[in-house]
Amino acid sequence: QSALTQPRSVSGSLGQSVTISCTGTSSDVGAYKDVSWFQHHPGKAPKLMIHDISERPSGVPARFSGSKSGNTASLTISGLQADDEGDYYCCSYAGSPYVFGTGTELTVL
Amino acid sequence: EVQLVESGGGLVQPGGSLRLSCAASGFTFTDYWMTWVRQAPGKGLEWVANIKEDGSETHYVDSVKGRFAISRDNAKNSLFLQMSSPRADDTAVYYCARIRHGYSFFDSWGQGTLVTVSS
Numbered sequence: 001q002s003a004l005t006q007p008r009s010v011s012g013s014l015g016q017s018v019t020i021s022c023t024g025t026s027s028d029v030g031a032y033k034d035v036s037w038f039q040h041h042p043g044k045a046p047k048l049m050i051h052d053i054s055e056r057p058s059g060v061p062a063r064f065s066g067s068k069s070g071n072t073a074s075l076t077i078s079g080l081q082a083d084d085e086g087d088y089y090c091c092s093y094a095g096s097p098y099v100f101g102t103g104t105e106l107t108v109l
Numbered sequence: 110e111v112q113l114v115e116s117g118g119g120l121v122q123p124g125g126s127l128r129l130s131c132a133a134s135g136f137t138f139t140d141y142w143m144t145w146v147r148q149a150p151g152k153g154l155e156w157v158a159n160i161k162e163d164g165s166e167t168h169y170v171d172s173v174k175g176r177f178a179i180s181r182d183n184a185k186n187s188l189f190l191q192m193s194s195p196r197a198d199d200t201a202v203y204y205c206a207r208i209r210h211g212y213s214f215f216d217s218w219g220q221g222t223l224v225t226v227s228s
Contacts (some may be wrong), residue, residue, distance in 0.1 A: 001171075003153065034213040038154070045113075045204065045218040046146075046154065057216065089154050093213040096168040098144075103153040 004029060004090055004101035011107040017078040020104045022090030023071060030071035034093035037066060037075045040103075041086045049088075050075060080108050111135040111217040113205050118222030124194050131188040131205030131219060138186040139163070142208040144215060145179060145190050147201035155201075158190065159208065173199075195226045 005023040012018040022029065022037075029035055037050040048057050050066035053073065063078045073092070077084055085108045090101035117129040131143070144159035158169045158179040167179050178191040188205050202223050206215040 003155075032213075036214040038215075040154070043220075045220050046206075046215075047218075048214065048216050051209070051212065051214040051216070091154075091156075091214070097170060098156040098159075098213075100146075100154040100156060 001028070001094060001097050001099045004092060004099055006088075006090060006101040006104045008102070009105040009107065011109055012077075012080045013109045014080055014082065016080050017076060018080065018106065019074050019076045020088055020090075020106070022073040022075070022092075022101045024073075024092055024099070025071055028071075028092040028094035028099050029068065029073050029090075032093045033068075035066070035068060035073045036091045037064075037073075038089045038091065039084075039086050040089060046089070077106070082108050084108055111207065113207065113217060113219035115203065115205055115219045115222035118203065118224045120225045120227060121192070121195055122228050123196055123226055127192045127195065127224060129190040129192065129203055129205075129222060129224070133186045133188065133205075133207070136207070136217075138181075139183045140210050143179075143181060143188045144206050144208055145188075146204045146206055146215070146218075147199075148204070148221075149198070149201040152201075157203070160188070192224070195224070197226050200224060200226045 038046040040046040054066040121127040145157040202221040206218045209216040
């Protein structure tokens with residue numbers, strides 16, 4: 001199972017919006033609603049931001065939203081804030097295994 | 110409050126063995142599938158293995174099949190990863206995580222434990 005493809009880095013100014021893509025195949029992202037997104041700061045526990053393509057856990061701001069079209073899922077962060085900086089990973093269920101994305105570093109300018 | 114605390118990481122020689130532990134608290138451990146995820150230095154997250162609530166079903170990423178074994182002790186609310194014949198490319202921070210009941214996503218994670226495979 002190959003890792004899902006994400007852009008290596010994205011950036012945006014405070015208050016702007018950014019979108020991070022996550023491209024898989026018809027065997028993972030395209031096949032399941034079980035796509036989630038995590039924010040990760042090195043040395044800390046990853047934090048769930050989105051599950052089931054577009055569902056936000058309690059406590060995650062509405063500025064975070066998710067979507068999917070075909071084999072590509074997307075995470076959009078609107079109204080960028082400084083503490084949104086970090087690494088973001090998508091993850092898809094793919095039958096028995098799970099597969100993560102390659103990771104995207106978000107920089108807030 | 111859900112808490113997952115990993116332990117057991119350290120330096121291990123190639124071909125040796127190491128057992129990682131994850132102590133769970135703040136939830137009914139027997140209601141949840143559990144999983145191990147790792148992150149090698151400078152690399153992304155990689156799912157390693159998961160185990161059913163009662164331990165009767167396990168799944169592994171191909172690269173660790175036959176070398177690693179995931180298990181659990183429900184009486185002690187603990188998850189384990191037995192690493193046998195580790196290789197240099199198994200060097201990583203290992204995280205345990207909980208799989209949301211009835212779903213297929215990881216909703217709570219530990220802080221991780223570092224495993225370094227080197228002679």
